[in-house]
Amino acid sequence: MPAHGIATLVADATQPADVESPAAASPAQNSQADRAAVAAPAATPPGKVARFGAVAFAPTVAAAIALAVHRWVPNGQKIDQPTRLYPRLLLILLVAGVVVGLTQQLWRRIKPTPWNFPLAFVSNALHWCVASAPVLAAGILLLCAWDLVTLKLALVPLPYFPGPDAVFQTLVNDWASSGQGQPGLAECMTSSLFLLLSGYFVGSFLGVVCGVMIGWFPAARYWGVPVMKLVGPVPATALIPMALMLFRNPTLSAVWLIALAVWFPVTMLTLSGVMNVRASYLDVARTLGAGRAYLIFRVALPAALPNIFVGLFMGLGSSFLTLVVAEGVGVQAGLGWYIDWARAYSDYAKVYAALIIMAAYFSTIMTLLFRVRDHVLVWQKGVIKW
Amino acid sequence: MVSGTLKGTTNGTSNNAARQATPAGRDDASSLRVVDVAKHFVAPDGADVHALEKCSLSVAAGEMVSLVGPSGCGKSTLLRLLAGLDRPSSGELWAGAERIEGPSAQRGLVFQDPNLFPWLTVRKNIQSGLVARGVLRERRHEVEDFLRLVGLEPFANAYPHQLSGGMAQRVALARALVNHPKVLLLDEPLGALDAFTRMRMQDEVLRLWRARGTTMLLVTHDIDEAIYMCDRIVLMTPRPGRIERIIDVQLERPRQRNSPDFLALRAEILEELHFAGRSAPVSR
Numbered sequence: 001m002p003a004h005g006i007a008t009l010v011a012d013a014t015q016p017a018d019v020e021s022p023a024a025a026s027p028a029q030n031s032q033a034d035r036a037a038v039a040a041p042a043a044t045p046p047g048k049v050a051r052f053g054a055v056a057f058a059p060t061v062a063a064a065i066a067l068a069v070h071r072w073v074p075n076g077q078k079i080d081q082p083t084r085l086y087p088r089l090l091l092i093l094l095v096a097g098v099v100v101g102l103t104q105q106l107w108r109r110i111k112p113t114p115w116n117f118p119l120a121f122v123s124n125a126l127h128w129c130v131a132s133a134p135v136l137a138a139g140i141l142l143l144c145a146w147d148l149v150t151l152k153l154a155l156v157p158l159p160y161f162p163g164p165d166a167v168f169q170t171l172v173n174d175w176a177s178s179g180q181g182q183p184g185l186a187e188c189m190t191s192s193l194f195l196l197l198s199g200y201f202v203g204s205f206l207g208v209v210c211g212v213m214i215g216w217f218p219a220a221r222y223w224g225v226p227v228m229k230l231v232g233p234v235p236a237t238a239l240i241p242m243a244l245m246l247f248r249n250p251t252l253s254a255v256w257l258i259a260l261a262v263w264f265p266v267t268m269l270t271l272s273g274v275m276n277v278r279a280s281y282l283d284v285a286r287t288l289g290a291g292r293a294y295l296i297f298r299v300a301l302p303a304a305l306p307n308i309f310v311g312l313f314m315g316l317g318s319s320f321l322t323l324v325v326a327e328g329v330g331v332q333a334g335l336g337w338y339i340d341w342a343r344a345y346s347d348y349a350k351v352y353a354a355l356i357i358m359a360a361y362f363s364t365i366m367t368l369l370f371r372v373r374d375h376v377l378v379w380q381k382g383v384i385k386w
Numbered sequence: 387m388v389s390g391t392l393k394g395t396t397n398g399t400s401n402n403a404a405r406q407a408t409p410a411g412r413d414d415a416s417s418l419r420v421v422d423v424a425k426h427f428v429a430p431d432g433a434d435v436h437a438l439e440k441c442s443l444s445v446a447a448g449e450m451v452s453l454v455g456p457s458g459c460g461k462s463t464l465l466r467l468l469a470g471l472d473r474p475s476s477g478e479l480w481a482g483a484e485r486i487e488g489p490s491a492q493r494g495l496v497f498q499d500p501n502l503f504p505w506l507t508v509r510k511n512i513q514s515g516l517v518a519r520g521v522l523r524e525r526r527h528e529v530e531d532f533l534r535l536v537g538l539e540p541f542a543n544a545y546p547h548q549l550s551g552g553m554a555q556r557v558a559l560a561r562a563l564v565n566h567p568k569v570l571l572l573d574e575p576l577g578a579l580d581a582f583t584r585m586r587m588q589d590e591v592l593r594l595w596r597a598r599g600t601t602m603l604l605v606t607h608d609i610d611e612a613i614y615m616c617d618r619i620v621l622m623t624p625r626p627g628r629i630e631r632i633i634d635v636q637l638e639r640p641r642q643r644n645s646p647d648f649l650a651l652r653a654e655i656l657e658e659l660h661f662a663g664r665s666a667p668v669s670r
Contacts, residue, residue: 289491290518
């Protein structure tokens with residue numbers, strides 16, 4: 001393996017379709033793929049394993065290319081003071097890539113380990129790095145392309161399109177404070193998280209309660225459905241003026257708006273889930289001596305859970321939207337506010353910095369919800385495919 | 387060939403008459419009585435469907451009776467009425483001295499589809515009857531007994547989607563039995579199983595029946611299954627669903643599936659069903 005020339009490494013690195021990558025792409029299938037791999041180690045041809053090892057170096061190669069571009073291609077955009085942050089980041093990636101790749105070579109092949117195994121976290125993190133090496137490399141190359149298009153070749157005009165260097169620098173500079181006495185990104189993140197979580201929990205709790213009521217009790221359905229039909233489709237963001245007037249307090253009105261945005265899809269999906277519970281589950285429960293509470297909370301609600309999660313995901317998406325819009329009105333901190341504020345000053349590096357944080361932030365929250373879903377709906381394993 | 391009034395038409399034994407004459411066996415609530423019950427549905431197209439017409443039937447405590455007949459003869463309807471899941475259009479249903487007004491834990495029901503709660507493990511599925519009645523704390527120890535009874539201890543923590551059809555049906559049986567029902571209503575419980583699993587499960591159900599003395603009412607369209615398992619066979623005919631004839635099965639237990647008596651009875655029932663199916667429209 002170490003006998004591989006650099007040419008092979010590059011060739012392998014640029015080859016995106018690796019044997020293992022499909023398994024790594026969806027974490028739900030990971031364990032099955034792992035079991036299959038453990039069950040039949042001899043079935044994997046040694047050549048494939050070897051190439052899998054070489055791909056581990058792909059991020060290193062990509063980082064080296066990006067670093068070389070940043071170092072030696074002359075700057076096209078005029079900037080006051082070039083920083084060292086972006087090249088340092090690339091250097092860290094490069095070194096980390098080498099370390100991970102070498103570990104991979106030494107251990108032959110890192111497999112995902114059961115979580116109760118000692119050092120499972122390290123092993124699994126390494127495996128993740130190796131398994132997603134092509135994607136990481138592509139990401140680094142994308143950074144390189146961004147650098148080329150903006151700072152290096154100046155193909156796009158400056159105030160609107162700063163390079164990665166400037167954006168990363170802004171991320172660091174504005175972390176504690178954005179200047180002019182305004183809150184920094186860290187405070188914006190906590191503020192946004194507080195708004196999002198409080199609104200989301202209130203909205204989804206009320207959504208599940210309303211959905212179960214409307215789905216189960218005909219009287220609640222008679223009175224509730226017209227309200228749902230009228231209020232539900234109105235975008236929560238259109239109610240901003242009303243919310244501000246009703247609550248006076250911008251934070252409270254933002255929470256209310258987010259809750260409203262989450263409430264509608266969760267209610268809809270919960271009520272359809274409850275109404276579509278297989279009648280035979282209810283029949284069986286009744287012959288087992290179940291009362292109404294058991295039928296609602298132990299049969300209808302769990303049976304509706306897959307649906308409820310669809311509603312929770314839809315609600316999460318609209319809660320992000322509502323959060324960003326609502327923060328632009330009245331609230332004095334938060335990622336949405338930060339973008340609005342930076343745009344007013346034409347400081348587009350700040351805008352992109354906030355976008356990067358938002359992407360990382362929201363996708364983490366989304367991932368967490370997926371984790372919760374996988375945990376709660378473990379009984380559906382093999383049924384859910386999203 | 388008058389419907390309903392044929393309830394007394396048995397294959398002529400004093401044994402059966404005596405059993406029917408005793409209103410209560412060992413336990414009052416274990417016997418079932420169906421008196422002139424009819425059930426009409428309104429079909430989605432507005433037509434009035436006579437699912438069951440003037441049926442009368444008595445099942446003594448501890449008896450194993452099967453309802454046999456082609457689809458549409460109302461056997462599942464009758465079972466749902468007995469379970470209390472549906473109300474009859476006319477007539478009365480009694481469990482012992484108590485009129486059947488709704489579902490009760492005294493009368494367990496097992497469907498063709500095991501209908502296990504997919505969100506609960508095997509153990510929790512079996513527990514669900516205890517949880518529903520709020521007696522889990524006192525009776526939790528019995529859950530393990532029932533797991534052992536149906537031979538599913540190794541799968542106690544598995545989810546239903548991980549079970550085979552036969553295993554799932556055994557869990558469904560254990561779930562119905564955990565409440566110690568006086569009556570077990572079985573709606574084609576073995577219908578979806580392959581022939582081998584099915585025969586093994588028949589023996590298993592018989593073993594449970596012998597061990598627990600539960601009254602069992604078994605809906606099936608498998609005549610062999612009915613003869614193999616039951617004390618009496620209730621033949622039903624469709625359109626409208628009614629009881630055609632009640633046959634006493636007097637073969638020694640354990641029964642041999644290929645003994646001459648078994649085969650003779652089988653031929654007789656087939657003849658009866660065939661005959662009934664052909665002549666019913668004519669006689670109406």
